[in-house]
Amino acid sequence: MKLGLTSQLIILLATIGVVSSGATGYYAYRANRTMLVNEAQQSLLTSTRLLDQRFSSALHDVAEDALVLAVMPSARKISESVEHAPPDGRERLEQVFMSFMQYHSDYLQLRLISRAHYGLERVRVDRGPNGVIAVPEAGLQEKGHFAYVFDTLAVPAGHIYLSPIVINHEAGTHAASGRPIVRVGTPLVGANGANVGVLVIDVDLTRVFARLARDLPQRDQVYMANQWGDFLIHPDPALAFGFDRGQRVLMQETFPETKPLFDESGAQMTISGYEHRRDGRIYAFARTPFGAVEGNRFVVLGLARPLTAVLVPADALGGRITRMVIVFSVFALVLAILFARALTKPLHTLASAALRVFDHPPDARLPTERSDEIGILARCFDSMCREIRLQMSELHSKQRELAHLAGHDALTGLPNRMLFMEKLAAAIDTATRTGQRLAVIFIDLDRFKQINDQLGHWAGDRALTVVAERLASVLRASDMAARLGGDEFIVLIVDMQSAGVVEEIAMRIAEAMNEDLQLGDQRLKIGASVGISEFPADGLTAEELLLKADAAMYAAKSSRCGMHRRYQELASPGAVS
Amino acid sequence: MRISSNWLRIDLRGFIGRITSGRLPTRVLLRGIAAFVALVPISGISLGASDAVPQNLLRVLAWPGYADADVVKQFETRFHAKVQVTFVDSDETLWEQMHRGSPPAFDVLAANTAEIQRYTQHNLLAPLDVSKIPNTRLQLPMFRQRSTIGGIEHDGTVYAIPFTYSSMGLIYDRKQVSVEPRSMLELWNPQYRGRTLDFNSAQHNFSFAALALGYRDPFHLTPAQMRTVTHKLIELRRNLLTLYTLPEEATALFVEHHAAMMFGNYGTQQIELLRRAGVDVGYVIPDEGALAWLDCWAITRGARNRALALSWINYMLEPEVSGLLPQRQGLASTLGPASGHAADNGKHLFWIQPVEDIAQRESLWRRIVSGEPPERFPR
Numbered sequence: 015m016k017l018g019l020t021s022q023l024i025i026l027l028a029t030i031g032v033v034s035s036g037a038t039g040y041y042a043y044r045a046n047r048t049m050l051v052n053e054a055q056q057s058l059l060t061s062t063r064l065l066d067q068r069f070s071s072a073l074h075d076v077a078e079d080a081l082v083l084a085v086m087p088s089a090r091k092i093s094e095s096v097e098h099a100p101p102d103g104r105e106r107l108e109q110v111f112m113s114f115m116q117y118h119s120d121y122l123q124l125r126l127i128s129r130a131h132y133g134l135e136r137v138r139v140d141r142g143p144n145g146v147i148a149v150p151e152a153g154l155q156e157k158g159h160f161a162y163v164f165d166t167l168a169v170p171a172g173h174i175y176l177s178p179i180v181i182n183h184e185a186g187t188h189a190a191s192g193r194p195i196v197r198v199g200t201p202l203v204g205a206n207g208a209n210v211g212v213l214v215i216d217v218d219l220t221r222v223f224a225r226l227a228r229d230l231p232q233r234d235q236v237y238m239a240n241q242w243g244d245f246l247i248h249p250d251p252a253l254a255f256g257f258d259r260g261q262r263v264l265m266q267e268t269f270p271e272t273k274p275l276f277d278e279s280g281a282q283m284t285i286s287g288y289e290h291r292r293d294g295r296i297y298a299f300a301r302t303p304f305g306a307v308e309g310n311r312f313v314v315l316g317l318a319r320p321l322t323a324v325l326v327p328a329d330a331l332g333g334r335i336t337r338m339v340i341v342f343s344v345f346a347l348v349l350a351i352l353f354a355r356a357l358t359k360p361l362h363t364l365a366s367a368a369l370r371v372f373d374h375p376p377d378a379r380l381p382t383e384r385s386d387e388i389g390i391l392a393r394c395f396d397s398m399c400r401e402i403r404l405q406m407s408e409l410h411s412k413q414r415e416l417a418h419l420a421g422h423d424a425l426t427g428l429p430n431r432m433l434f435m436e437k438l439a440a441a442i443d444t445a446t447r448t449g450q451r452l453a454v455i456f457i458d459l460d461r462f463k464q465i466n467d468q469l470g471h472w473a474g475d476r477a478l479t480v481v482a483e484r485l486a487s488v489l490r491a492s493d494m495a496a497r498l499g500g501d502e503f504i505v506l507i508v509d510m511q512s513a514g515v516v517e518e519i520a521m522r523i524a525e526a527m528n529e530d531l532q533l534g535d536q537r538l539k540i541g542a543s544v545g546i547s548e549f550p551a552d553g554l555t556a557e558e559l560l561l562k563a564d565a566a567m568y569a570a571k572s573s574r575c576g577m578h579r580r581y582q583e584l585a586s587p588g589a590v591s
Numbered sequence: 592m593r594i595s596s597n598w599l600r601i602d603l604r605g606f607i608g609r610i611t612s613g614r615l616p617t618r619v620l621l622r623g624i625a626a627f628v629a630l631v632p633i634s635g636i637s638l639g640a641s642d643a644v645p646q647n648l649l650r651v652l653a654w655p656g657y658a659d660a661d662v663v664k665q666f667e668t669r670f671h672a673k674v675q676v677t678f679v680d681s682d683e684t685l686w687e688q689m690h691r692g693s694p695p696a697f698d699v700l701a702a703n704t705a706e707i708q709r710y711t712q713h714n715l716l717a718p719l720d721v722s723k724i725p726n727t728r729l730q731l732p733m734f735r736q737r738s739t740i741g742g743i744e745h746d747g748t749v750y751a752i753p754f755t756y757s758s759m760g761l762i763y764d765r766k767q768v769s770v771e772p773r774s775m776l777e778l779w780n781p782q783y784r785g786r787t788l789d790f791n792s793a794q795h796n797f798s799f800a801a802l803a804l805g806y807r808d809p810f811h812l813t814p815a816q817m818r819t820v821t822h823k824l825i826e827l828r829r830n831l832l833t834l835y836t837l838p839e840e841a842t843a844l845f846v847e848h849h850a851a852m853m854f855g856n857y858g859t860q861q862i863e864l865l866r867r868a869g870v871d872v873g874y875v876i877p878d879e880g881a882l883a884w885l886d887c888w889a890i891t892r893g894a895r896n897r898a899l900a901l902s903w904i905n906y907m908l909e910p911e912v913s914g915l916l917p918q919r920q921g922l923a924s925t926l927g928p929a930s931g932h933a934a935d936n937g938k939h940l941f942w943i944q945p946v947e948d949i950a951q952r953e954s955l956w957r958r959i960v961s962g963e964p965p966e967r968f969p970r
Contacts, residue, residue, distance in 0.1 A: 132828075135962075156962035156963075157962045158962075159829075159831045159833050159834065164785070164832065164848075183960070183961075184960070185957045185958050185963070186961060257837065
């Protein structure tokens with residue numbers, strides 16, 4: 015199916031409108047989405063750094079507790095004691111330890127360990143299933159072979175040792191058993207200034223993070239890895255401390271983008287990115303020093319946030335954009351219809367004007383006053399129409415002239431034989447229907463040939479003209495005269511109230527013909543023979559009537575007595591008018 | 592009358608438009624971090640598709656480094672076969688894979704002697720016709736005397752062929768220990784107090800301490816021997832700097848604390864790490880002998896094409912193939928002395944075996960490690 019210009023324009027313009035508003039909407043949505051993701055990455059990176067700071071600060075608080083406890087004189091005395099610790103001093107210290115434990119729910123163990131006796135624990139307070147427990151002397155163990163003891167002993171007084179984060183496998187540790195822990199230790203200085211023991215606080219890493227991450231949005235996932243990349247904290251607990259079960263789950267494998275963080279140059283690095291796997295999420299990782307600086311130990315902390323949470327505002331905007339696009343599309347469609355119509359209306363006007371070029375008056379609705387291309391077209395079209403009309407009217411007048419010449423005698427201006435015969439036939443038709451009578455009067459000039467021969471064609475022509483004028487003067491308006499040719503004239507009488515009318519007219523004709531004719535300096539009498547035939551009496555056809563009128567005229571001419579004869583009179587010889 | 596215009600006929604379509612004997616870390620160490628793979632299927636493996644197995648298809652269950660792509664390719668070309676390798680990273684995974692189908696959906700597998708013993712007891716392996724594995728003649732005599740290797744022979748029938756091994760000897764710092772140690776008992780030497788390292792494992796510590804004490808069967812201790820070994824291990828603990836788990840950790844401790852010697856759970860492979868860390872270390876197999884794991888190839892009961900499976904084992908024992916073990920993996924081949932650390936050849940190695948009561952060893956070890964004083968253990 016072929017579409018009209020209006021439909022084509024509507025489809026084209028509406029499509030341009032819908033596509034452009036749709037494309038603009040889509041790119042606005044994409045740009046907003048990208049902006050939100052970038053912004054969320056930045057905010058996540060800030061959150062990660064904040065988490066870093068909070069973790070460092072949480073460890074700093076533990077360290078301060080350890081330092082406070084380490085400077086207690088009873089602590090030094092107990093750790094220095096060679097055999098059994100003084101009972102009263104030990105009990106008091108246990109009380110202090112217990113109150114510290116009560117105030118710090120993330121402390122799992124608080125211990126005083128001596129350098130002597132293979133690192134024998136002197137005071138130990140554990141978190142048990144039903145509160146804080148002071149472990150009796152019979153339950154104390156030798157810890158000298160643990161790094162947190164020998165490494166802390168190697169630290170200068172007033173300094174802190176921070177253990178690697180591990181799963182506690184030590185037996186008889188109550189609630190600390192199987193927990194991910196970090197140990198914070200500080201040396202106890204003896205009377206001689208040497209380190210005689212250590213004070214160690216075992217901190218539950220899970221609880222620390224539960225506290226630190228409390229302010230984080232629920233949807234944020236916390237990750238932590240040691241300097242080798244082993245996950246220490248993972249949203250899926252089964253993937254944390256994999257090395258403890260003989261399966262290493264590494265951060266740089268789960269998040270390949272974090273690889274540079276584990277290189278020597280990655281100390282100040284932060285990584286943030288956008289993960290396309292799964293349902294998509296953004297993440298931020300930062301490396302933070304952990305423990306003694308010379309040990310070059312660090313942890314990598316990271317946060318991940320599902321993209322769906324980040325993109326909530328983008329989806330809301332998407333909905334609004336969709337509505338806007340729909341509204342603008344409808345608007346574009348309406349505009350397209352209006353515009354297409356405004357453009358094609360003058361074209362339709364021109365089209366209809368082209369159909370009515372010859373109407374009178376010419377169509378005045380053409381938009382000729384417009385200054386645009388349509389105005390030019392209308393003006394051009396208008397002048398073209400005028401030209402056509404002018405040419406056509408000239409053509410029509412020429413046609414009329416030709417038609418007149420075809421039916422009239424050039425010299426006298428009277429209808430010629432052809433036109434007369436048409437009119438006679440038409441009059442016969444009318445008379446046949448109405449029952450009227452008609453008469454045909456044949457006139458033949460008597461002395462025309464003589465005039466022509468004696469006075470020349472000029473005189474002949476002049477005579478014929480005068481004859482025609484005289485004929486016209488004697489005839490009524492309803493009658494009709496014609497020149498048959500040469501010196502023969504014929505008259506059609508239609509309005510015949512009585513038979514006498516014809517006779518009267520014939521007589522008047524004959525009289526008019528007998529009047530003197532001034533031709534130059536000569537006065538002549540031209541004279542004429544007149545024959546009459548009547549309808550329906552003498553014939554029913556034009557030719558018949560003409561022949562019979564001609565015959566009557568001959569009779570009149572040969573009788574030389576009368577000036578006119580009726581054909582009926584010929585039928586009854588003797589009858590003379 | 593109709594107006595139509597060609598310039599408006601626009602095409603609108605344009606718009607609408609493991610850790611048993613610490614084996615996993617060994618491989619982790621050797622192959623880099625990438626060895627953490629539960630299953631690494633090669634060349635489009637499909638498990639359990641035993642029903643539609645073509646005759647020339649060989650399904651191999653192996654450890655990383657045993658069937659490298661180039662080795663597999665060469666076998667495929669030579670035997671006009673198709674090989675599907677499934678890698679395992681722990682004895683547990685191996686056990687799972689072997690039990691996915693009944694009979695097992697594999698033709699050949701590699702496992703240590705203790706595991707081979709277990710599979711044999713569970714009737715998962717097919718007996719081997721050693722005459723069809725001519726390359727066994729190239730093996731060192733100690734690996735040809737299969738009856739002396741616990742676990743691979745049962746009622747006179749051979750079920751597995753040794754392929755590669757690693758010993759757990761004594762690593763020492765040549766600068767601090769001028770005379771080469773001759774026994775693990777050096778770890779108890781008070782001269783090195785606080786300068787020795789041990790691997791944190793119940794099984795092996797009891798076993799090597801038993802060997803050091805001169806017990807003949809370190810894997811099956813009598814209750815009296817167990818009590819003695821327990822006290823011996825407490826003494827060891829008191830003499831140690833500390834215990835390690837990971838090889839990197841061992842190296843770091845050794846370097847940082849200037850350790851003098853350590854029990855080399857990861858064997859010769861640890862030496863490379865220490866040397867790279869700048870320590871002049873030596874490696875010895877003590878006179879009383881050392882623990883060692885020995886991986887063997889075996890054919891499962893589910894093998895469709897035993898001839899092809901035998902060809903695979905024979906191919907694995909070719910010098911060019913077995914030779915890759917020391918080259919690429921730092922492991923010893925059964926064909927002959929291959930590396931500088933292989934001074935242990937000819938010395939007595941105790942192929943690890945299932946122990947008398949693993950739970951008891953672990954429970955005791957946990958208490959020892961936790962620092963319980965000797966008074967709390969029965970004598």
